[in-house]
Amino acid sequence: MTRYITVLGTQSHAGKSTIVAALCRILKRRGYRVAPFKSQNMSNNSWITRDGKEIGIAQAIQAFAAGVEPRAEMNPVLLKPKGGTTSQVVVLGKPAGDRKAGEYYESVDAMMKIATDALARLAKDYDVIVIEGAGGAAEINLYGRDIANSRMARAVQSPILLVGDIERGGVFASLYGTLALLPAEDRKLVKGMIINKFYGDKSLLGDGLQELERLTRVPVLGVVPYSELRLPSEDSVSIDDKRPNEKSVEIAVIRFPLISNFTDFEPLERVARVRYVPLDQPLGKPDVIILPGSKNTVHDLKALRESPLFKEIRRLSKAGVPVIGICGGYQMLGKAVRDSGVEGGRAEVVKGLGLLPVTTDFGAYEKRTCQVVKTVTGTGPVLDRIWGMKLLGYEIHMGQTATPAPAFWDDGCVDESGTVIGTYMHGLFENEPFRDALMYFACERKGIPYEPPVAAADPYDELADVVSGALDVEAIIALIDGPARKPPRKRAASARAKN
Numbered sequence: 001m002t003r004y005i006t007v008l009g010t011q012s013h014a015g016k017s018t019i020v021a022a023l024c025r026i027l028k029r030r031g032y033r034v035a036p037f038k039s040q041n042m043s044n045n046s047w048i049t050r051d052g053k054e055i056g057i058a059q060a061i062q063a064f065a066a067g068v069e070p071r072a073e074m075n076p077v078l079l080k081p082k083g084g085t086t087s088q089v090v091v092l093g094k095p096a097g098d099r100k101a102g103e104y105y106e107s108v109d110a111m112m113k114i115a116t117d118a119l120a121r122l123a124k125d126y127d128v129i130v131i132e133g134a135g136g137a138a139e140i141n142l143y144g145r146d147i148a149n150s151r152m153a154r155a156v157q158s159p160i161l162l163v164g165d166i167e168r169g170g171v172f173a174s175l176y177g178t179l180a181l182l183p184a185e186d187r188k189l190v191k192g193m194i195i196n197k198f199y200g201d202k203s204l205l206g207d208g209l210q211e212l213e214r215l216t217r218v219p220v221l222g223v224v225p226y227s228e229l230r231l232p233s234e235d236s237v238s239i240d241d242k243r244p245n246e247k248s249v250e251i252a253v254i255r256f257p258l259i260s261n262f263t264d265f266e267p268l269e270r271v272a273r274v275r276y277v278p279l280d281q282p283l284g285k286p287d288v289i290i291l292p293g294s295k296n297t298v299h300d301l302k303a304l305r306e307s308p309l310f311k312e313i314r315r316l317s318k319a320g321v322p323v324i325g326i327c328g329g330y331q332m333l334g335k336a337v338r339d340s341g342v343e344g345g346r347a348e349v350v351k352g353l354g355l356l357p358v359t360t361d362f363g364a365y366e367k368r369t370c371q372v373v374k375t376v377t378g379t380g381p382v383l384d385r386i387w388g389m390k391l392l393g394y395e396i397h398m399g400q401t402a403t404p405a406p407a408f409w410d411d412g413c414v415d416e417s418g419t420v421i422g423t424y425m426h427g428l429f430e431n432e433p434f435r436d437a438l439m440y441f442a443c444e445r446k447g448i449p450y451e452p453p454v455a456a457a458d459p460y461d462e463l464a465d466v467v468s469g470a471l472d473v474e475a476i477i478a479l480i481d482g483p484a485r486k487p488p489r490k491r492a493a494s495a496r497a498k499n
Contacts, residue, residue, distance in 0.1 A: 002123035003480050004158035006151050008133035012172035014165040017058040020132045022467035024066035025460045027128055035074060035122055036062030038132040039115035040148040042079040044260035044295045048394035052370045053077060053093020057263055061231055073172035076118035077111050082296050083258055095367050096264040105145045110145045116155055120294035128480055129156060138181035150186035158261040159191040159479040163488045165198040167226060172212055180215050191479050192221035199226050222471035229463050247273040249442045254309060256300040260293040264326055267429045270453050271439050279307035287442045288322050289313055291329025298344035301352060317355055322419045327397050330422030355420045356413045359400045367398050374425060378407035380418010385437040393425035
C-alpha cells in the first residue's frame, strides 16, 4: 500500500518545496517509487506536462527529483494571481475560469474532492507520496477553508514534518506557535521539526533545540544549512532573495507587477549578472534587455507605458542592445494588443513598444498549453549562429499573434536588425545553444571574450546530498515505513459502506 509523508511550513517561503524535492531524490536513491503532491498551489511560475496540462513549477521540479514524469494529479489545483483578489483557477491542468477569493472559497469542498481523487490516482502508481503544504500550517483565519495543509495530511493519516525558516528570524517561536495553534487531532500527526536555511555553526543554537523538543514533545530531525542551489524558484517572493553576481555581462529583466515564469531566466544567472528591474527604477546600461511573461499582459503593458522604462527600452533597442520578449513580453514588443475584454476586463486596444511588426488579439478565453520543439528559422547576429537547430520549450499563453517574420519556425518574430526577438517559448534559455549565441553576441558588443561554463553536476543529487547530510534520514524513513495507509478515495468508499 502507498505510504505518505507530509511537509508543512510555519510560513510561506520556509523552504517546503526544496525539502520535498530533496526527499523525493533521497527516496528515489533508496529504491522507492516516489511522487510529489501539492493539492493547491498559488504561483505564476508554472510548467506544462507532456499531455499539455499546467501545474506549478515546484511540483514539476519535485517530479524530476523523483525521476518521474510530471502529471496534473501532482498539483490538481493551481491559482494564478491576476491582480487584486482575482486569480485564474487551473483544475487538473486546465483553466476553469477567473475567481475572486470569496468565490473560490465557496468551492473549497469541491476542490478538496478533486484533490483527494487526484491523490488516490497517484497512489495506484507509487510506493511513497511526499505531500507539500501551502503557506503557513496554522493560518487560523483560513483553517476551515484550507485544503493544502493538515486537512490533507489528516485525510490519509500522514505523518507531518514541520519546517521553520531560521533566516527570517523567530524560528523557535514560529515552530512552537504553529504547533500550539494546530487542533489536537492534527498536532498529533506532527512527528518531526526541521530548521531550514541556517548560516554558520550549529552549536550557536545552544540548548534551544533541546528546549524546543521539551516544550513541544516533538523531535528536531535536523538543521539544514543555507546553500545556493541551482533549482528554479517557486514564486515571485524569491526574486527579492536573489544576489547579483559579478559577471561582466548585465541582463536586465523587467519586473512587471504581474511577472510570471521568471524562472525562464535563472539559467542565465550562470553566465551573466541578471538584474530584475521594477518599473519605477532606472534601467541603467544593460547589455541585454528581457521582457518576461505576465499573468495579465494588458495590465502590465499599461503600467509599462506609464513608466520611464517604456522610452528607455525603445532607445536602447535602437542603439543595438538586444531585446528579447517571452510570452507576454513578446506581445508587448508588438505594435498593439487588441483585447475583447478577456484579458483586461473591457474591450480596448493598447499600443505596444512597436519594436516588432506584430499585433496580438485576445478574442476568447482560451489558453494554449503544450510542450514544443521549434527549429530556428530567424536570422540576425544571434540567430545566425544557431540557424536550423531545434530548441525545446513549452507554451502557456492566451491570445494569438500573427507574425510576418517567425524566429522559430511558426513561432515568434525577429526584427530586421535581428536584435529584437519575441517568442511564446518558455524554457528558451534552458537551451544551451541559444543561451551561448546570445552571450557571444553580447560579449562581442562589449569587446570581451565569452567562455561557456563547464557542465554542472546534477542539481537534484547536490540538493539530496546537502539535505541528507543535515537530517536524520533514518528517522524519516522509519516514519514513512510505518503502517501502510489506504489512499483517500478507498477510505471514503469504506466509510460510506459502513453507513
